[in-house]
Amino acid sequence: MRLDHVSTYYPIRRGILNRTKDYIRAVDSVTLNIYPGETLGLVGESGCGKSTIGRTMLRLEETHEGRIWFEDEEITRLSDRRMKPLRTQMQFIFQDPQASLNPRQRVGDLLAEPMHAHRLIEKGAIAEEVDRLLELVGLPRSSKERFPHEFSGGQRQRIGIARALSVKPRLIVCDEPVSALDVSIQAQILNLLQDLQKELGLTYVFIAHGLGAVRYISSRIAVMYLGRIVELADKNSLFDAPRHPYTQLLLQANPVHHPQLRSRPKTILEGEAPNPANPPQGCRFHPRCPYAQARCRKEEPQLDGGAHAAACHYPLW
Numbered sequence: 313m314r315l316d317h318v319s320t321y322y323p324i325r326r327g328i329l330n331r332t333k334d335y336i337r338a339v340d341s342v343t344l345n346i347y348p349g350e351t352l353g354l355v356g357e358s359g360c361g362k363s364t365i366g367r368t369m370l371r372l373e374e375t376h377e378g379r380i381w382f383e384d385e386e387i388t389r390l391s392d393r394r395m396k397p398l399r400t401q402m403q404f405i406f407q408d409p410q411a412s413l414n415p416r417q418r419v420g421d422l423l424a425e426p427m428h429a430h431r432l433i434e435k436g437a438i439a440e441e442v443d444r445l446l447e448l449v450g451l452p453r454s455s456k457e458r459f460p461h462e463f464s465g466g467q468r469q470r471i472g473i474a475r476a477l478s479v480k481p482r483l484i485v486c487d488e489p490v491s492a493l494d495v496s497i498q499a500q501i502l503n504l505l506q507d508l509q510k511e512l513g514l515t516y517v518f519i520a521h522g523l524g525a526v527r528y529i530s531s532r533i534a535v536m537y538l539g540r541i542v543e544l545a546d547k548n549s550l551f552d553a554p555r556h557p558y559t560q561l562l563l564q565a566n567p568v569h570h571p572q573l574r575s576r577p578k579t580i581l582e583g584e585a586p587n588p589a590n591p592p593q594g595c596r597f598h599p600r601c602p603y604a605q606a607r608c609r610k611e612e613p614q615l616d617g618g619a620h621a622a623a624c625h626y627p628l629w
């Protein structure tokens with residue numbers, strides 16, 4: 313998948329006529345490649361645009377500007393009819409699977425429904441496929457007779473994963489899939505996702521604010537701030553030697569996952585992220601950056617090239 317200067321804006325409407333007065337720039341000119349078979353982690357504070365980018369990739373949000381390709385096909389403005397066969401190949405796993413699972417349907421029906429809707433396999437083979445999916449995600453076959461509320465949070469997430477897999481996707485956007493789970497269950501779900509990736513050759517975009525999970529599962533990581541990617545690198549480079557001041561502060565705020573930074577003098581990530589409807593001029597991070605200089609207030613830095621890219625006039629190395 314490729315995103316080329318993709319922006320997703322939400323209108324702010326005011327007045328009795330409900331006219332659009334401004335836009336929240338949730339995603340602002342993001343360019344990103346996601347390579348087959350990799351797990352790209354997307355991290356950043358709440359409201360930075362990471363979930364919106366995941367939804368935009370799958371065309372669950374309309375793109376304001378820019379272009380999106382899935383494999384060799386541009387999908388930016390494909391009609392619903394032409395998107396339908398592609399939707400099976402791009403799936404979404406939610407933080408709260410309960411929200412995506414109809415409480416009145418038995419698990420067997422929940423898993424069979426997408427196969428019926430997309431006519432991916434013969435009707436007579438669906439029951440067998442449901443059993444196979446349950447086995448794949450580590451649930452007993454008898455689960456198909458039960459309702460979602462009869463399962464624990466971790467088991468419900470397994471059902472959500474099985475439902476996503478039922479249409480044989482190639483790309484899955486996982487939006488905070490373990491954030492609501494106990495730590496011990498988180499590890500089980502992350503391991504399951506990794507095993508499935510190996511077995512089925514899946515590509516993941518893994519969105520989370522918890523750096524531990526992202527570090528565990530990702531091969532590359534993109535750090536987002538106020539709708540933009542500010543750093544992009546393989547996970548070891550990013551955790552061992554962050555180049556962007558925001559990434560450094562984000563890691564310092566999570567020292568448990570980053571023992572090297574724990575021993576360094578600590579600078580605190582202060583203040584709230586600015587309003588995305590009205591981002592600061594120049595570098596968007598400058599009001600909170602301990603290294604800001606005059607140039608930072610005037611000129612917006614772009615993501616520099618290379619394997620470890622940062623959008624900063626004065627990167628840390």
Ligand code: SF4
Nearest residue numbers: 595598601608624625
């Ligand atoms: S460009 Fe300036 S303000 Fe922005 S992160 Fe770099 S040093 Fe800080």
